[in-house]
Amino acid sequence: MTSLPKPRGPLSDLVTSALRAVPGEPVDRIDVEPESADDAAVTLWMLHELLYGGFDEVDDRAEWEPELIRVRRRLEDDLEAQLRERWPGPPDGADLEADFFDWVADHDGPSLARHVQTHATEEQVLDLLRVRSVYHLKEADPTTWAIPRLPVAAKAALVELQYDEYGVGDPARLHAHLFARGMEASGLRPEHGAYVDESPAEILEQNNALSMFGLQRRLRAAAVGHLAAFEATSSVPSRRLAQGLERLGFPDEIIGYYREHVEADAVHEQVALRDICVSLVQEEPHLEPDVWFGAWACLDLEDRTARRMLAGWGVPA
Amino acid sequence: MTRPDVFLCPGGPMLLRGDQVVVDDDGVEHRTTRPVSAVCRCGKSASKPWCDGTHKLLPAKLRP
Numbered sequence: 001m002t003s004l005p006k007p008r009g010p011l012s013d014l015v016t017s018a019l020r021a022v023p024g025e026p027v028d029r030i031d032v033e034p035e036s037a038d039d040a041a042v043t044l045w046m047l048h049e050l051l052y053g054g055f056d057e058v059d060d061r062a063e064w065e066p067e068l069i070r071v072r073r074r075l076e077d078d079l080e081a082q083l084r085e086r087w088p089g090p091p092d093g094a095d096l097e098a099d100f101f102d103w104v105a106d107h108d109g110p111s112l113a114r115h116v117q118t119h120a121t122e123e124q125v126l127d128l129l130r131v132r133s134v135y136h137l138k139e140a141d142p143t144t145w146a147i148p149r150l151p152v153a154a155k156a157a158l159v160e161l162q163y164d165e166y167g168v169g170d171p172a173r174l175h176a177h178l179f180a181r182g183m184e185a186s187g188l189r190p191e192h193g194a195y196v197d198e199s200p201a202e203i204l205e206q207n208n209a210l211s212m213f214g215l216q217r218r219l220r221a222a223a224v225g226h227l228a229a230f231e232a233t234s235s236v237p238s239r240r241l242a243q244g245l246e247r248l249g250f251p252d253e254i255i256g257y258y259r260e261h262v263e264a265d266a267v268h269e270q271v272a273l274r275d276i277c278v279s280l281v282q283e284e285p286h287l288e289p290d291v292w293f294g295a296w297a298c299l300d301l302e303d304r305t306a307r308r309m310l311a312g313w314g315v316p317a
Numbered sequence: 318m319t320r321p322d323v324f325l326c327p328g329g330p331m332l333l334r335g336d337q338v339v340v341d342d343d344g345v346e347h348r349t350t351r352p353v354s355a356v357c358r359c360g361k362s363a364s365k366p367w368c369d370g371t372h373k374l375l376p377a378k379l380r381p
Contacts, residue, residue, distance in 0.1 A: 101328075105373060263368070264351070266330065267330075267332070267368070270329060274324075
């Protein structure tokens, strides 16, 4: 089970106290502004977590507490506004199906996978596994929220992709579980949320954007656009990560997790683009800009995480 | 609304749906294990017969 993270400012402090008091005490109006990106990110992460596994010390009824939903909405609006402000808009004249992969490839961001492949120390890789666990231990879950919001063909294709993410009916092959086994074998804690306190705001924002895209029907096209970009930047980097882990003598379980993603995501990137995103846009053409927006957000947020991690290790980005 | 069992991705792999057996250049049989599998068409995959995304690292004229 998951424990509440440590507050990172006045808003997360207030929300943590409110969460602990539900349902005994009504939640008073919370108008405190987040003090920092960290304060905002950890608060939104907590409020989203209520919709996944919840927390040991929080009553499950907190999930639908109106004042907490109001705070969540305010923080999601801020996060979306920041992303839309940075977003350059859909690429001029690009055809989604024909040009998407080249557009992703042309995006030139710092690569954590390259660093792990050739230079990273064991300690740096352990750092990376700890912060990546915030997502990998609930891998695929945020996108599952989008399933009921899609038209027929895109829905069928997303379920087909998620079925593979969830292990094709075999719990031992479920991707989040493979990662948990890899964590354990590497001497790390496999419980969901175990390393939230040491995860920088950039990691939590990555997680929060993904949850927000999944949870808001209005943003369903961003959810699947994010998925397509995520899968399209996974296969080759996963091979690099596996090679780096082999170089450093990491256990087979964690290497196996990344090896699985080399082949799985070479399939998923094709399905996500052609059968999910293109199919959705055929049915609902007004959603195409949001497919590009979600894809761009995936690349942008990963750049910020990569820069943050590399800077922390004193490695030039 | 039809969904193909075999789909050739322009510049990329062949997608294969369902339970299939692929025979590689050495005559070795590989059974699919996923709802959809991607078979290498560029010839450069390190996980043949399956695609590993390597086609994306090739110049466009060398992609299938």
